[in-house]
Amino acid sequence: MPGLFDSLELGSIELPNRIVMAPLTRARAGFEAVPNELMAAYYAQRASAGMIITEATGISREGLGWPNAPGLWNLAQIDGWKRVTDAVHFHGGRIVAQLWHMGRLVHPSLGGGQPVSASATLAPDYAHTYQGKKPYTQARPATRDDIERIVADYAAAAQNAICAGFDGVQVHGANGYLVDQFLRDSANFRDDEYGGSIDNRLRFASEVLGAVGETIGMDKVGIRFSPNIYSQGVEDSDPIPLFAALADRLEELKVPWIELREAHQPTSAGAIPTAPVSPMMRPRYSGKIILNSDYDGPKARARMAEGIADGIAFGRPFISNPDLVHRIAIGALLAPGDVDTFYSGGAAGYVDYPTLDEAKAA
């Protein structure tokens, strides 16, 4: 059984270890959504990860609803990301861009107009805006033209990612955002070919993957899901058949890897998990499966030994431990993160967590 420190192929990407940095929104890009030197420094510090998945990155103004998150729809953003990918590659790392459309979770004050979703639904809780939290606005259901345009936006963003020097992309299909809003029956009430049956609810994700794969090569494409959690009002009444059909579809599309944010306990997001679906997906899907949520070194080793996961993605531990791979290798204690600076902007709590060696020298 391979361990965390064995190499791994994810399509065309060769990882020297199986410790993946999970996508982490850090809100340091500014309103124009352009990555900067500070972000390049942050990602370069974490280049020893087997692979870095970037923070969620907007494919369009319409799809980006998180203040100060980055984008990948214009030249300035491509140039900004180029600094990041150059820095990561210079330090020996690999990096893929997480492609994001937030659907109904985009507040109109961010400049994208009335949000679009699978159906005319209203997300629970509050939207993030530049003026603080505000109630969500009801989404309008995507027309066929909208769907065609948004699928093309995913493909264009994937092409931009390659121009920016990324090794590949990860489509964000998790956490209640647009792909998830189409996938699951708590947010999709359509009666056309994009809603109703499981097959129809898989159509949008399949079209996005197909278009992105056709544009940059499917060997550079992965996708993330959060199968067993309730996230931002999105869940499924019957996740097992949905994710079984999804595993079959991913197999047909030859998507080389997936990442599952699959909770085994009430999650960091406070959600109530249903049964994990990865044991059922494993025999149906021959691509690589990366598992995430609430792992440390020992838990990751134990999970790998069960033979379902090909790798483990760590989120919060990578925020406060830039040398996480080294710490896991030697069984060192992990430094706790400061939640107050997760999204605060600036260098504090971003690029100032020391490595073990730096902490000892101080």
Ligand SMILES: Cc1cc2nc3c(=O)[nH]c(=O)nc-3n(C[C@H](O)[C@H](O)[C@H](O)COP(=O)(O)O)c2cc1C
């Ligand atoms: C600060 C923060 C930002 C996050 N941003 C993203 C994101 O941009 N995209 C995403 O898919 N998940 C995001 N997540 C979820 C993480 O990728 C991960 O699933 C979660 O933190 C659980 O893993 P962990 O226990 O290893 O932290 C975020 C989580 C945190 C704490």
